Amino acid sequence: MADITEIATFAGGCFWCMVHPFDENKGVLKVISGYAGGSGENPTYEDYAKKGHIEAVQITFDPNVISYSKLLDIFWRQINPTDAGGQFTDRGQNYRSAIFYHNEEQKKEAEKSKEKLQNSGKFSEKIATPILKFINFYPAEEYHQDFYKKNPERYKSFREHSGRNEYLKKTWSDDKNDEEELKKKLTQMQYNVMRCSATEPAFHNEYWDNKRAGIYVDRISGEPLFSSLDKYDSGTGWPSFTKPIDEKNIVEKEDNKLPIPRTEIRSKNSDSHLGHVFTDGPTPTGLRYCINSAALRFIPVEDLEKEGYGKYKTLFEK
Numbered sequence: 001m002a003d004i005t006e007i008a009t010f011a012g013g014c015f016w017c018m019v020h021p022f023d024e025n026k027g028v029l030k031v032i033s034g035y036a037g038g039s040g041e042n043p044t045y046e047d048y049a050k051k052g053h054i055e056a057v058q059i060t061f062d063p064n065v066i067s068y069s070k071l072l073d074i075f076w077r078q079i080n081p082t083d084a085g086g087q088f089t090d091r092g093q094n095y096r097s098a099i100f101y102h103n104e105e106q107k108k109e110a111e112k113s114k115e116k117l118q119n120s121g122k123f124s125e126k127i128a129t130p131i132l133k134f135i136n137f138y139p140a141e142e143y144h145q146d147f148y149k150k151n152p153e154r155y156k157s158f159r160e161h162s163g164r165n166e167y168l169k170k171t172w173s174d175d176k177n178d179e180e181e182l183k184k185k186l187t188q189m190q191y192n193v194m195r196c197s198a199t200e201p202a203f204h205n206e207y208w209d210n211k212r213a214g215i216y217v218d219r220i221s222g223e224p225l226f227s228s229l230d231k232y233d234s235g236t237g238w239p240s241f242t243k244p245i246d247e248k249n250i251v252e253k254e255d256n257k258l259p260i261p262r263t264e265i266r267s268k269n270s271d272s273h274l275g276h277v278f279t280d281g282p283t284p285t286g287l288r289y290c291i292n293s294a295a296l297r298f299i300p301v302e303d304l305e306k307e308g309y310g311k312y313k314t315l316f317e318k
Contacts, residue, residue: 004257005029006063008071009036009100009134011056012079013087016147017159018057021078023146027065027196032058033147034139036100043138049094056100058137063257067197067273068106072113075099077172078164081117084128088163100134105256107131122171182220190219193294194272197264202237205293209233214300215245215312216291221270223249225296226289227315234281234288239296241289242281245312252277265289 040051234240281288
């Protein structure tokens with residue numbers, strides 16, 4: 001797998017409060033506080049607002065470990081996306097939220113995540129966070145970097161008294177609890193694959209050489225994904241299929257994380273990363289759905305009825 005990194009840039013009010021939430025995630029290599037989006041050059045803490053900049057953080061990350069979509073999820077959960085006039089007690093346009101996209105793929109991901117959030121029913125007001133083309137970013141002064149590490153008590157007090165902690169707890173507590181439960185339910189590998197778009201080791205995974213008859217379902221949502229009838233030995237060391245068992249449960253997405261574009265496969269209901277599809281498969285489809293075992297749960301034919309998948313038994317009775 002290619003050794004590459006990507007950059008993401010977000011603004012969510014005071015940059016002191018935006019570093020730690022990203023910094024604690026595996027795959028995030030560096031988080032820098034700074035000033036972005038303005039026309040004036042070389043801004044400082046004293047004049048960045050006058051030069052049209054807003055406080056932001058720039059994240060260097062490994063897309064093989066953590067996806068841009070995951071970073072977007074983290075971002076939304078740190079801000080009030082309906083407030084166009086600043087964030088919490090920090091008022092003014094220099095404290096407004098924004099997503100700065102670095103390429104068209106990031107733009108599409110950001111627009112998709114914003115639309116998903118708007119349609120989630122969590123907010124009655126319109127999502128105000130703009131999605132803007134990245135123009136520039138200037139690192140802030142050294143004393144602003146890693147503020148939560150250098151000044152832990154002041155950082156903790158600031159978050160509390162700014163109203164940020166109270167708002168985030170009230171707004172996102174259910175989602176955080178769900179995510180924590182998911183972390184307990186899944187192994188570290190399963191969570192990294194499904195939630196962070198990681199790839200498990202070839203030949204060292206649960207189903208690469210499974211030859212039993214049955215179906216493979218999404219490990220989180222249980223939606224049917226693939227059948228053993230369409231599974232074949234591709235020699236790659238991952239479970240490979242010529243087609244999904246039900247195309248309605250599969251979502252294809254353009255993946256430009258590597259120099260050669262790929263088509264990512266995600267499950268529709270849980271929005272989990274499954275793997276990729278390639279055009280070097282056998283007949284009759286010519287496709288190879290290369291899927292991570294960690295994202296799948298296998299249900300043998302004899303258990304289909306009791307597991308609630310009885311309608312698929314007929315596939316194996318022909």
